[in-house]
Amino acid sequence: MAALKGKIAIVTGAGGGFGEGIARAYVREGAKVVLADIKPETVEKLARELGADTNFVGCDVSKGADVEKMIQHTLDTFGVPDILVNNAGTTHRSQPMLDVDEATFDLVYAVNVKSIYLTAKSLIPHLRKRGKGGCIINVSSTAGVKPRPGLTWYNGTKGAVNTLTRSMAIELGPEAIRVNAILPVMGATGLIEHFMGMSDTPENRAKITANIPLGRLSTPEDIAGAAVYLASDAASLLTGVELPVDGGRTA
Numbered sequence: 287m288a289a290l291k292g293k294i295a296i297v298t299g300a301g302g303g304f305g306e307g308i309a310r311a312y313v314r315e316g317a318k319v320v321l322a323d324i325k326p327e328t329v330e331k332l333a334r335e336l337g338a339d340t341n342f343v344g345c346d347v348s349k350g351a352d353v354e355k356m357i358q359h360t361l362d363t364f365g366v367p368d369i370l371v372n373n374a375g376t377t378h379r380s381q382p383m384l385d386v387d388e389a390t391f392d393l394v395y396a397v398n399v400k401s402i403y404l405t406a407k408s409l410i411p412h413l414r415k416r417g418k419g420g421c422i423i424n425v426s427s428t429a430g431v432k433p434r435p436g437l438t439w440y441n442g443t444k445g446a447v448n449t450l451t452r453s454m455a456i457e458l459g460p461e462a463i464r465v466n467a468i469l470p471v472m473g474a475t476g477l478i479e480h481f482m483g484m485s486d487t488p489e490n491r492a493k494i495t496a497n498i499p500l501g502r503l504s505t506p507e508d509i510a511g512a513a514v515y516l517a518s519d520a521a522s523l524l525t526g527v528e529l530p531v532d533g534g535r536t537a
Contacts, residue, residue, distance in 0.1 A: 288316030289518040294367045296320045296360055298347050298401070299374030301328030303475035304425060307506020308371055308513045313339050315514055317369070320360045322347075324374070347374045348396035353404040357412070366416045369517045370409055372402055373425040380436035380483025391439050398443035402450055410463065419462025421517050424451050425509070426467040428532045436483050444469075448528050455526030464525040466516045471532035473504040500533030 295312050299305035301323035309332065312319045318339045321329035326344030333342040341363045345356040360367050376397045378386045402424060413420040429437060430444030451467040458465060472481050472494055479486050482494065495501050512531050515521055530536045 288314075289514055289520070290369075291316030293317045293369055293517070294319075294360065294364045295369035295371065295517065296322060296356065296367050297371045297373055298322045298345065298356075298405075299324075299425075300332065300342075301325050303477075304470065304473065304506050304509045305371070305373040306332060307510040308373060309340070310336065311507075311510035311514050312369075312517070313337070315518075317517075318364045320356070320363065320367070322356050322374070345374075347372075347401035347404065348393070350404050350407070353401070353408050357405075357408040361412065366412050367409065367420070368418075369421045369423070370405060371423045371425065371513060371517075372405055374401060375425065377437065377440040377477055377480050379480045380434070382436070383438040386439055394439055395443055398440075399446045399450070402447065406454065410458070413463055414461060419464070422454065422463065422465045423513055423516050424465070424467045425513075426451070426469045426528065428469050428471050428530060428536050430469065431528070431530075432536045434481075437481065451528065452526045459525055464516075464521075466521075466524060466527045466529065468509060468512045468516070469528055469530040469532060469536070470504045470509050471498055471530075471535045473506070473509070475506075478503075498533040498535045499537065502533060504531055504533070 295317045297309045300309045300321035313336045321342040322345040323329040324346050329342035333340040343356050343359045346352045378390045426447040427444040429441045430448045433441035454465040
């Protein structure tokens with residue numbers, strides 16, 4: 287049986303990487319999915335490929351008006367969403383902490399942290415009005431529990447995501463709104479060279495995977511598998527969980 291049959295989901299940052307992987311898996315598992323991305327052309331193309339159970343919207347998750355538009359678009363297209371995946375994220379290039387300029391710092395915190403505040407403000411009133419609970423999944427990072435040097439401010443955003451996840455879970459639990467986080471180890475996404483602070487070569491990847499017991503980077507399929515499980519009825523008693531999908535890096 288499809289694990290998400292009959293459910294409505296929003297996936298932010300769905301235009302590539304982990305977000306695209308999650309969106310594909312959700313559609314495969316029977317959900318109707320709104321694909322949101324700051325580059326609407328990427329999600330428009332993906333929606334055409336995935337078919338009638340998807341729709342798309344352009345959204346800068348750091349801007350309240352855009353987030354409101356995303357939620358309203360979902361309400362108008364499919365109805366009240368059962369699942370929100372806060373996947374959109376960004377980083378600064380790996381470098382000494384004091385070399386990161388203020389504008390970059392502000393952007394990383396706005397996209398990675400403020401977005402969770404904005405989506406909560408826009409979505410939770412609708413979940414409360416419906417009265418059937420819901421599921422929020424925040425895509426965090428192993429960086430929030432086992433920081434890498436050179437990524438101090440990014441690490442801080444993911445520590446905030448983890449704390450927000452636990453706090454939201456406690457506060458929203460009595461309303462059957464579950465909030466969990468997925469903590470990927472570094473993956474081969476469009477940001478990999480920023481995380482590495484060097485060129486993406488086999489030799490440089492080997493330096494990263496040497497610290498991962500299972501010996502490889504994460505893939506969109508790895509993260510999608512966790513996102514399907516956490517959104518499914520099989521995880522109905524799970525909330526406040528920080529789930530590492532990391533090949534043992536944080537063990």
